Amino acid sequence: xxxxxxxxxxxxxxxxxxxxxxxxxxxxxxxxxxxxxxxxxxxxxxxxxxxxxxxxxxxxxxxxxxxxxxxxxxxxxxxxxxxxxxxxxxxxxxxxxxxxxxxxxxxxxxxxxxxxxxxxxxxxxxxxxxxxxxxxxxxxxxxxxxxxxxxxxxxxxxxxxxxxxxxxxxxxxxxxxxxxxxxxxxxxxxxxxxxxxxxxxxxxxxxxxxxxxxxxxxxxxxxxxxxxxxxxxxxxxxxxxxxxxxxxxxxxxxxxxxxxxxxxxxxxxxxxxxxxxxxxxxxxxxxxxxxxxxxxxxxxxxxxxxxxxxxxxxxxxxxxxxxxxxxxxxxxxxxxxxxxxxxxxxxxxxxxxxxxxxxxxxxxxxxxxxxxxxxxxxxxxxxxxxxxxxxxxxxxxxxxxxxxxxxxxxxxxxxxxxxxxxxxxxxxxxxxxxxxxxxxxxxxxxxxxxxxxxxxxxxxxxxxxxxxxxxxxxxxxxxxxxxxxxxxxxx
Amino acid sequence: xxxxxxxxxxxxxxxxxxxxxxxxxxxxxxxxxxxxxxxxxxxxxxxxxxxxxxxxxxxxxxxxxxxxxxxxxxxxxxxxxxxxxxxxxxxxxxxxxxxxxxxxxxxxxxxxxxxxxxxxxxxxxxxxxxxxxxxxxxxxxxxxxxxxxxxxxxxxxxxxxxxxxxxxxxxxxxxxxxxxxxxxxxxxxxxxxxxxxxxxxxxxxxxxxxxxxxxxxxxxxxxxxxxxxxxxxxxxxxxxxxxxxxxxxxxxxxxxxxxxxxxxxxxxxxxxxxxxxxxxxxxxxxxxxxxxxxxxxxxxxxxxxxxxxxxxxxxxxxxxxxxxxxxxxxxxxxxxxxxxxxxxxxxxxxxxxxxxxxxxxxxxxxxxxxxxxxxxxxxxxxxxxxxxxxxxxxxxxxxxxxxxxxxxxxxxxxxxxxxxxxxxxxxxxxxxxxxxxxxxxxxxxxxxxxxxxxxxxxxxxxxxxxxxxxxxxx
Numbered sequence: 001x002x003x004x005x006x007x008x009x010x011x012x013x014x015x016x017x018x019x020x021x022x023x024x025x026x027x028x029x030x031x032x033x034x035x036x037x038x039x040x041x042x043x044x045x046x047x048x049x050x051x052x053x054x055x056x057x058x059x060x061x062x063x064x065x066x067x068x069x070x071x072x073x074x075x076x077x078x079x080x081x082x083x084x085x086x087x088x089x090x091x092x093x094x095x096x097x098x099x100x101x102x103x104x105x106x107x108x109x110x111x112x113x114x115x116x117x118x119x120x121x122x123x124x125x126x127x128x129x130x131x132x133x134x135x136x137x138x139x140x141x142x143x144x145x146x147x148x149x150x151x152x153x154x155x156x157x158x159x160x161x162x163x164x165x166x167x168x169x170x171x172x173x174x175x176x177x178x179x180x181x182x183x184x185x186x187x188x189x190x191x192x193x194x195x196x197x198x199x200x201x202x203x204x205x206x207x208x209x210x211x212x213x214x215x216x217x218x219x220x221x222x223x224x225x226x227x228x229x230x231x232x233x234x235x236x237x238x239x240x241x242x243x244x245x246x247x248x249x250x251x252x253x254x255x256x257x258x259x260x261x262x263x264x265x266x267x268x269x270x271x272x273x274x275x276x277x278x279x280x281x282x283x284x285x286x287x288x289x290x291x292x293x294x295x296x297x298x299x300x301x302x303x304x305x306x307x308x309x310x311x312x313x314x315x316x317x318x319x320x321x322x323x324x325x326x327x328x329x330x331x332x333x334x335x336x337x338x339x340x341x342x343x344x345x346x347x348x349x350x351x352x353x354x355x356x357x358x359x360x361x362x363x364x365x366x367x368x369x370x371x372x373x374x375x376x377x378x379x380x381x382x383x384x385x386x387x388x389x390x391x392x393x394x395x396x397x398x399x400x401x402x403x404x405x406x407x408x409x410x411x412x413x414x415x416x417x418x419x420x421x422x423x424x425x426x427x428x429x430x431x432x433x434x435x436x437x438x439x440x441x442x443x444x445x446x447x448x449x450x451x452x453x454x455x456x457x458x459x460x461x462x463x464x465x466x467x468x469x470x471x472x473x474x475x476x477x478x479x480x481x482x483x484x485x486x487x488x489x490x491x
Numbered sequence: 492x493x494x495x496x497x498x499x500x501x502x503x504x505x506x507x508x509x510x511x512x513x514x515x516x517x518x519x520x521x522x523x524x525x526x527x528x529x530x531x532x533x534x535x536x537x538x539x540x541x542x543x544x545x546x547x548x549x550x551x552x553x554x555x556x557x558x559x560x561x562x563x564x565x566x567x568x569x570x571x572x573x574x575x576x577x578x579x580x581x582x583x584x585x586x587x588x589x590x591x592x593x594x595x596x597x598x599x600x601x602x603x604x605x606x607x608x609x610x611x612x613x614x615x616x617x618x619x620x621x622x623x624x625x626x627x628x629x630x631x632x633x634x635x636x637x638x639x640x641x642x643x644x645x646x647x648x649x650x651x652x653x654x655x656x657x658x659x660x661x662x663x664x665x666x667x668x669x670x671x672x673x674x675x676x677x678x679x680x681x682x683x684x685x686x687x688x689x690x691x692x693x694x695x696x697x698x699x700x701x702x703x704x705x706x707x708x709x710x711x712x713x714x715x716x717x718x719x720x721x722x723x724x725x726x727x728x729x730x731x732x733x734x735x736x737x738x739x740x741x742x743x744x745x746x747x748x749x750x751x752x753x754x755x756x757x758x759x760x761x762x763x764x765x766x767x768x769x770x771x772x773x774x775x776x777x778x779x780x781x782x783x784x785x786x787x788x789x790x791x792x793x794x795x796x797x798x799x800x801x802x803x804x805x806x807x808x809x810x811x812x813x814x815x816x817x818x819x820x821x822x823x824x825x826x827x828x829x830x831x832x833x834x835x836x837x838x839x840x841x842x843x844x845x846x847x848x849x850x851x852x853x854x855x856x857x858x859x860x861x862x863x864x865x866x867x868x869x870x871x872x873x874x875x876x877x878x879x880x881x882x883x884x885x886x887x888x889x890x891x892x893x894x895x896x897x898x899x900x901x902x903x904x905x906x907x908x909x910x911x912x913x914x915x916x917x918x919x920x921x922x923x924x925x926x927x928x929x930x931x932x933x934x935x936x937x938x939x940x941x942x943x944x945x946x947x948x949x950x951x952x953x954x955x956x957x958x959x960x961x962x963x964x965x
Contacts, residue, residue, distance in 0.1 A: 043591055047813035049580070050572045050594060050691040052726050082809055084855075086832055093812020145828075147817075274855035276809055276864070279697035281727055 006205040006241075008234050009212070010171045011163030012226075013200040014178055015156045016188045017132070018062045024131045024155035025053030025096060025281075033194050037148035045153040047091030052280050053131075055080075059155040060284065062187050063103045063129055064294045066157055069185040070124050072107030074286055080129075080278040085271070089134035089147050097158075099275045102128035103284065109161075110303050111170070111177040114316035119303070122174050123162040132156050151195075157187070163202060163211065168230035172223050175199060179223075183327040184302050192221055199226055203233045205241070212237070213247035217254050217261060229254040233261055308338055312345040318353055325357045331369040332356065336377055347387065348380045355401050369405045379404055382414045386424070391415075393471050396423040425474040429481075432465075432473055436481045439464045450486055458482060497563050497657050497711045501604075504562040507550050511562035511606070515543040518564045518608045521655040527636070528653065529628040530646040531566070534609045535575030539564070542606045558604035560718060565600065566650040566659040568643075569610035570617055570693040573597045580693045581625040582615040584814050584821045584839035594691025595726070596660060596702050596719045603718045608656065611646025616811070617662055617695045618843040619643050620670055620913040623904055626841055631900070633675055634938055638897040641671030641913075644705070648675040651705040658706045658715050664695045665799055666893075666917025668703045669943055672929040673892035676939030678706050678958075680716060683948050684924030685730040687716075688723030696806035697728075699799075699921040709959040712928075713738040716951070734949040740956045748957050749886045750776060751787035756890030756916050764935035769891045772932045772942050775964060776889075787888065791877040792919050794870050799918040800911060801854050801867035808851025811844060846907065871922050878923045882947035887957055889944050890916055892929045896938035917943070926951045928958050932965050 023030045026044035034040075044051040067074040081099035104127035110119045134152035138145045159178065165171045179197060182188045190196050199220040206212035215237070217229050233252075240247060249267040254260075302323075309319045314337070325332045332352060337345045360369060371379065383401065386392050392400065400423050404410060411417040418424050439461055440447055449457045458479065465478045503509035522531055546562045567573055570580045572590035579585045597607060614624035622630040622645025630645040632638040633652040640649045644661030648671035651659050661668045663681040672679020680703045687702040694700060702719065706712040717738040722729045752773060757766065776782045816822035816835030825834045840848070854863035881888060893913060903909040920927035925948050929941040944961075946954035 046818055048591065048819065049578070049585070049588070049693045049813070050590075050592075050689075052690050052728075054725060054727050084809060084812060086812070086815065088815075088817055088828060091813060091818060093815065094809055272857045274809075274852065274857075274860075276805060276855055279728075279806060 005207055006234070006238055007207070008166050008230075009163050009204050009206065010165040010168075010230060011202040012161045012165070012171060012174060013202070014159045014161075014175070015132075015198045015200075016066070016159060016178075016182050016190070017194075017196040018059050018155040018157055019186060019188050020056055020058045020062065020155050022056060022058075023153040024056050024059050024129065026153055028153065030154045031189060031194075031196075032150055033191070034150065037146070037150060040150045041152070045091065045149055047093070053096060053278075055281055055284070056155060059129060060103075060286075060290075061294055062155075063127075063157055064286070064291055065185045065298065066127060066159070066182070066187045067104045067107065068295065068298050069181045069187060070104065070107035070109060070127065070159070072104060072124070074103050074291065075101070075105055076286055077101060077283060078103040078128075078286075079283040080281045082276045082278050083273040084276075085273060087133070087136075088145065089136045089149070089152065091134070091149065091152060095131060095133065096278055096281070097130035098128035101283075102126045104128070104159075109174065109177055109181065111174050112303075112306060112316075113173055114320065117310065117316055120170065122164060125160045125162050127157055127159040130156050130158060163204075168227045168234070171201065171230055172227040175223050175226050180323055180327075181302055184299060184323070186299075195221055197221070201226060201230060203230055203237070205234060205237045213249050215247075215249070215261070216251045216267075218251055218264060220254055222256075225254055225256050228256075228259060229261055232259060236261065305334060305338075309334070309349075312337065312340075312342050312349075314346060314349050318349055321353050321357065322349065325352070325360070329360050329369075331360065331371075331373075333373050333376075336373065336380060339377070344384050347384055351380070351383075351397075351401060355398055356405065359402060359405065370408050371405050371410070375410050376405070379410060379414065386415060386418070390474055390476065391424050392418065393425055393466070393475060396425075396471055399423060422470055422472060425472055429477075432469075432478060432481055433485075435465050435468050435473065436478065436485055439468060440482070440485055447486055494707065496708060497560065497714055500563060500657065501559065501561045504546075505550065505556065509562075511543040511546045511550075512540065514562060515539050515564050515606055515608060518655055521653065522609060525649075525653050525655060528631045528633065528649050530612050530630045530640070530649040530653075531609045532569045532579060532581060532612050532627060532646070533576035535573070535607050538575030539606050539608045542601075546604060546606075556604065558602075559714060560600060561604035563605045563658075564608045564656050565605050566609045566611050566647060566656050567597060567607050568613050568617075568647045568659070568661040570613060570662060571597055571610075571660065572691040572693070573607055573610070575607065576610050578610070578693070579627075580616050581613045581627055582839070582841065582844070583626045584816075585693075585819075586626075586821065588819055590691075592691060595688035595723045597691065599719050599721075600660075600715070605718075609650075611644070611650055611659060613646060613661075614643035614843070615841045616693065616807075616844055617643040617664060617667055618807070618847055620666065620910055621898075621900075621903065622646060622671070623900065624841060624843045629900060632897045632938075635897065637899055638938070639674065639900055641674035641893070641897060643667040643671075645671045647705050648672055648677060648679065651675075651677045651707060654707070658704055658711055660702065660704050660715075660719070662692060662695070663701050663703050663921065664699045665803065665921050666914045668705065669892050669917050669920075669927055669929040669941070670913065672705055673931070673941030673943075674897035674939060676931040676934070676941070678709065678712050678931070679929040679941075680704050680706075680712050681920060681927045682716060682720060682736065682951050683730065683734065683926045684921075685728050686720045686734060686736070686926075686949075686951060688721075688726040688729050690723055690725035694806075694810040696803045697810060698806060699803065699924075701921070709955060709962050710738070713740065713955045713959070716955070720951075730949065734951070736951050736955065740952065740959065743953070743956050747781055747783060748960070749783045749884070751785050751881065751885040751888050753792070753888050753890040754786050754788050755790070755792045760894050760912075760915070761891060762895040762935075765891050765893070765895060765940050768933035768935055768940040769942060772965060773889075779964070781960075785885075787881055787885065789877050789881060789888075791870070791874045795874055795919040795922055796911065796915045798867045798870045798874065798922060799914070800850070801863050802871065802922075804847040804851035805855050805864055806851070807844075807847045808849075808855070811840070811848055814839060843907075874919060875923045878919075878925060878945075878947070882950075886950075886953065887944050887946055889942055892917065892941040892943040896935050896940055920945055924948055926954050928954060930958060930961065930965065
């Protein structure tokens with residue numbers, strides 16, 4: 001049995017929870033992120049008699065942003081429909097969704113593959129707005145179930161891809177790209193822990209160009225589980241076929257602990273949701289006055305940004321870290337890198353990744369970056385010059401940057417301030433020579449070792465010089481002097 | 492007979508010559524006296540008396556108020572969510588349901604000083620044309636207790652016919668205000684779809700449900716509709732408030748009324764006595780110099796009832812999905828979730844609701860959707876266009892409201908088709924979303940006969956102006 005005989009085909013439906021303050025059709029709070037059940041609910045979310053859905057305009061705006069994120073435009077005309085089924089977490093007996101006239105039709109995602117520094121394209125079939133259901137909880141060893149309606153009625157955008165991915169890795173990269181896009185365009189918080197992005201993955205295998213019988217893996221909520229479950233599912237389907245069985249279209253769950261998928265229900269008979277136009281919500285007609293201000297407020301395209309950063313010489317892993325940090329923190333702005341020449345940009349990017357981001361990532365340090373972006377830009381410019389002139393050690397640079405970023409205002413003369421704080425390097429030949437002499441005198445045994453050929457010990461002596469000069473010595477210069485002195489003595 | 496208008500009553504109350512408490516207590520005396528008509532499900536007595544006392548105090552303290560329904564008692568059909576009593580929809584399913592909020596229509600009336608004194612009987616969930624489908628009681632016709640008051644807003648129609656209150660409110664999805672108004676000899680008004688908010692009203696068929704009023708004169712009708720109509724942020728299908736009904740009427744632009752008699756509503760199915768009364772009415776219009784009268788043939792109307800009984804049940808089946816007994820309503824849990832659904836819904840719903848859920852589920856099912864639901868939608872569009880064309884030439888269309896006077900209790904309960912046919916001339920206005928009014932014109936063997944007058948969408952003010960014009964003449 002060989003995998004190579006089978007072609008794997010994957011299509012992904014992604015439920016993105018929109019970043020709205022209130023729910024899609026009621027005034028109850030959305031995106032609550034609370035473990036306490038049933039505290040963000042209204043009579044509409046609970047399906048009480050007489051309650052009518054009223055469309056959240058903010059959700060509509062975010063869907064428009066999503067359309068542009070997916071390289072298309074929102075539909076001028078779309079409408080809502082009722083999708084009927086009975087389940088305790090669906091209070092009205094129907095989900096309000098969009099059936100035949102969704103807000104987004106078409107579009108595509110350019111998915112970046114960092115391993116090859118190239119893109120592949122995944123086409124989007126459609127994306128529609130819908131209300132989320134509540135959450136059913138089955139407590140262990142009880143005869144009852146509990147329902148939490150906090151999530152019921154939250155605004156979702158379901159993004160449906162064409163079935164045109166052909167490896168688990170591709171599927172994962174697509175999901176990750178979608179994550180970046182939705183955050184970059186401000187469509188969703190994409191908090192995976194709170195289920196802000198949930199993936200239904202359709203997997204089929206075939207030896208011909210005709211698609212095989214597909215299984216749908218439901219509710220995956222991590223990129224890793226997408227990749228793993230597809231790999232497992234491909235193997236399972238191949239084994240099933242090779243042992244002479246007929247595959248059955250089904251819906252499956254994924255157990256991340258055992259690393260196995262399991263059947264939830266067979267889909268031999270298609271579900272009948274009895275779709276019906278939603279009579280309580282008039283069709284959505286998007287005119288230019290609504291769309292234009294949104295279009296004009298869009299950020300630069302993710303692909304453009306990434307290309308520019310790569311062109312500046314940044315590695316794809318640094319770019320990815322920067323993207324996420326830029327999304328997570330207001331204090332980080334990619335323009336601080338983009339507006340610089342290549343060498344300087346690379347250096348500033350490293351400072352941001354190695355110094356600034358760890359500072360923000362670790363709230364236990366109780367340090368926050370309060371310096372505004374204009375001042376940050378100025379600070380980076382001056383520090384880069386000092387760095388180029390080799391006037392500061394990397395240790396001191398970190399100290400300096402860390403402390404400046406926590407200021408509201410920069411000192412008028414940065415170099416002066418660094419000097420006063422004894423953070424600049426000493427390149428004064430005389431002072432350094434006397435420091436080196438002192439160190440050599442104090443460490444005759446080490447000097448002897450070096451003379452015997454143990455070059456590594458030079459580092460120890462330089463360390464001692466740095467210590468003696470309180471890190472102000474230029475380490476390169478110190479090294480030169482140390483070597484010269486040792487071999488001078490020999491002569 | 493108390494024939495004073497609401498405006499006159501309010502003037503007396505504000506002048507201190509009429510006590511609100513007395514007015515409200517009188518209502519309860521009248522309800523008590525009329526108990527045998529079985530038109531009230533629950534009184535909202537405590538709340539009503541408290542509100543009455545508060546209003547009386549305001550007058551005693553010399554406070555001035557510009558509330559237009561100051562101290563006026565009214566009765567609401569029991570499918571309006573309201574405080575002061577349970578809201579049941581006359582169904583076992585909601586027998587113990589306490590409304591957590593009030594319908595916008597009720598709130599607007601209360602904001603103008605009106606006082607809800609009781610909740611009236613209806614066909615459960617407003618499914619019916621006789622008020623016999625109530626799970627609690629069968630309401631009797633004020634003119635003949637062996638006959639039905641019509642439905643589904645039968646209780647509200649009876650309340651105004653018996654002059655218990657100056658006005659009552661109801662809902663009209665296929666004739667549920669106009670038909671009982673016709674059977675009980677009162678004015679019944681169904682506005683343009685979307686003119687009054689549906690928020691807080693138990694939904695039947697959302698695309699056709701309207702909220703209207705029963706009164707004994709046009710002024711009262713117009714005043715109450717003025718208060719209730721207007722855009723509501725809680726109902727996105729409400730129309731811009733520029734279309735709202737205003738009282739008193741704005742001066743009419745034209746002094747001529749172009750009226751067409753709908754020929755299709757005068758076939759053999761119409762009772763001879765109703766036809767005779769209608770013909771007398773038409774002859775009065777003919778002789779009126781301000782009225783240009785002609786006839787119109789609206790072919791699509793013959794499909795209206797069929798379309799109504801496909802689209803209506805589809806929306807009903809959907810709207811009733813929420814009544815599963817898990818969060819509110821009738822609950823008789825069983826071992827599994829499936830059995831619990833089955834138990835709650837089987838026992839909570841009456842036969843008519845179940846019939847409509849089955850029809851509605853069927854017409855939306857895959858394989859039948861195109862043949863029933865989709866086709867009915869297309870025919871609905873044709874009916875809407877037909878009316879639009881008609882209103883290019885005519886201001887108003889008229890016909891009898893119901894083919895017969897009130898029928899006997901039990902006469903049509905065996906065959907639901909017979910019952911459905913009672914709506915044959917009223918459902919079209921709901922499919923088209925146009926305003927329609929029932930005016931009492933005659934008695935046939937002491938049973939009221941009514942005429943309906945339809946106008947184009949949003950022409951409610953013109954329709955009421957014309958009704959006012961006719962009021963003195965019929």
